[in-house]
Amino acid sequence: MLYSAFKALAGILSICAVCSATFSHASCSFDVVIVKGRVEEAPPKSRVRVQLVYPNQKSGESGEVTVDGESFRVQIPFFTQSRAPIVDGSFGKCGRKPKTVLVTLIDADHEYDRVSLDLAKDFTMTDPSAYTVRSGILLHGSPQDKR
Secondary structure, eight states, X not given: OHHHHHHHHHHHHHHHHHHHHHTTTOOOOEEEEEEEEEEESOOTTOEEEEEEEEGGGEEEEXXXXXOOSSEEEEXXXXXXXXXXXXXXSSXXXXXXXXXXXXXXXXXXXXXXXXXXXXXXXXXXXXXXXXXXXXXXXXXXXXXXXXX
């Protein structure tokens, strides 16, 4: 689990380093979606994948973590700048945020469980740039527990 946490942190820091150099002149920030929960009867080598979905069903950033024990935590950073340019040549508006967060328990070729969360209803802002799920997610790994 420590290796997975280190790997996730290294990935986030790499993204931040690249983006800070690329967008140092941009005024929009990065926000983060934090999903945490538990997995009951996790299959061996299973992973929890988190996918951000924007309006009009546009897939966005994603991340995953290997299940180690029963609990998981995934952080997905996203850039708040809209992709549409402004006519006057400035970078764009800073209101971009996902509408839906999909949380899926998977292994190499099988999906065991999936939960769809609404960012506005199921998350709370824990600081000015972090959306954290209001209550922990419960995913089921065994077929008889699947909803």
